[in-house]
Amino acid sequence: MVVWITGASDGIGAALVKEFAKADYSVVLSARRESQLRQVAVDARLNDDKCMILPLDLEYTEDIQKNVEKIVGRFGRIDVLLLNAGISQKGMAENTLESVERSIMEVNYFANTRIVKAVLPHMKAAGGGKIVVVSSIIGKFGGPFLSTYSASKHALVGYFESLRYEVNADKISVLIVTPGFIRTGIAKKAVTEDGSAFNEDSKAQEKGTEPEKVAAKIRKALEGGRKHLYVGGPETFTPMFKFVFPGLFYKIWKKLHKL
Numbered sequence: 229m230v231v232w233i234t235g236a237s238d239g240i241g242a243a244l245v246k247e248f249a250k251a252d253y254s255v256v257l258s259a260r261r262e263s264q265l266r267q268v269a270v271d272a273r274l275n276d277d278k279c280m281i282l283p284l285d286l287e288y289t290e291d292i293q294k295n296v297e298k299i300v301g302r303f304g305r306i307d308v309l310l311l312n313a314g315i316s317q318k319g320m321a322e323n324t325l326e327s328v329e330r331s332i333m334e335v336n337y338f339a340n341t342r343i344v345k346a347v348l349p350h351m352k353a354a355g356g357g358k359i360v361v362v363s364s365i366i367g368k369f370g371g372p373f374l375s376t377y378s379a380s381k382h383a384l385v386g387y388f389e390s391l392r393y394e395v396n397a398d399k400i401s402v403l404i405v406t407p408g409f410i411r412t413g414i415a416k417k418a419v420t421e422d423g424s425a426f427n428e429d430s431k432a433q434e435k436g437t438e439p440e441k442v443a444a445k446i447r448k449a450l451e452g453g454r455k456h457l458y459v460g461g462p463e464t465f466t467p468m469f470k471f472v473f474p475g476l477f478y479k480i481w482k483k484l485h486k487l
């Protein structure tokens with residue numbers, strides 16, 4: 229089985245590489261930092277014949293078709309497409325440059341739809357496949373200073389829920405993953421209003437669930453044919469809490485953020 233993992237150089241993606249390597253998948257690793265991808269492959273003990281390093285900047289995916297052909301040329305198929313890469317945000321909506329908004333939407337949303345369209349014909353020709361997309365609990369409600377990030381994750385949910393119906397007859401499944409707070413460096417790397425890195429740690433992520441646990445749950449959900457996976461701590465109940473007690477939810481959320 230062949231899995232292509234985006235955002236494989238760090239955090240949840242790096243843990244996913246190890247998880248799928250353990251389960252004897254051939255793994256294609258993509259992100260911008262090639263040397264970091266190579267290190268992740270070494271740490272995952274991936275043999276050369278089961279590993280392909282495919283550096284990609286998801287902000288510029290015009291030639292994505294060529295990259296998909298490279299994978300199919302090497303392994304003959306893509307059984308699992310795991311769309312995990314993403315960037316977070318820290319900034320007031322009013323002050324965020326449009327160029328920053330567009331770059332977040334490009335990486336978190338449009339790169340994924342472009343990749344899907346390039347991979348689907350190969351999955352159909354192979355008689356099926358599995359698509360996994362990593363959203364966020366912030367794809368279920370908004371959060372202060374996260375406007376474009378939240379919008380990009382809401383967009384993913386809408387797109388992939390719709391796609392699921394369209395590819396069902398082709399034996400292609402879609403799993404939407406909704407993580408809560410996961411212990412990675414995503415918050416520190418978040419882009420601010422002018423596009424520079426936020427560069428501060430986040431307590432929520434520091435105390436969050438380990439990426440290895442998340443990766444194991446994602447593989448189990450994928451192999452079990454699940455459509456949705458909420459993964460993390462008690463914060464994963466917040467979408468349901470908001471649905472049942474919207475008034476109380478907004479009050480608590482405002483208080484938590486001192487607004």
Ligand SMILES: NC(=O)c1ccc[n+]([C@@H]2O[C@H](COP(=O)([O-])OP(=O)(O)OC[C@H]3O[C@@H](n4cnc5c(N)ncnc54)[C@H](OP(=O)(O)O)[C@@H]3O)[C@@H](O)[C@H]2O)c1
Binds near residue numbers: 312316364
């Ligand atoms: N951590 C959390 O609490 C949390 C919660 C909810 C959802 N999520 C979602 O989980 C996914 C993984 O996040 P993470 O926490 O593991 O973050 P992370 O540790 O910062 O990893 C992000 C990955 O995305 C890649 N990436 C970023 N920009 C890219 C670009 N322009 N082109 C190609 N690759 C790019 C990074 O690699 P390079 O820098 O090498 O390109 C890295 O491998 C994201 O979609 C995130 O939104 C995370």
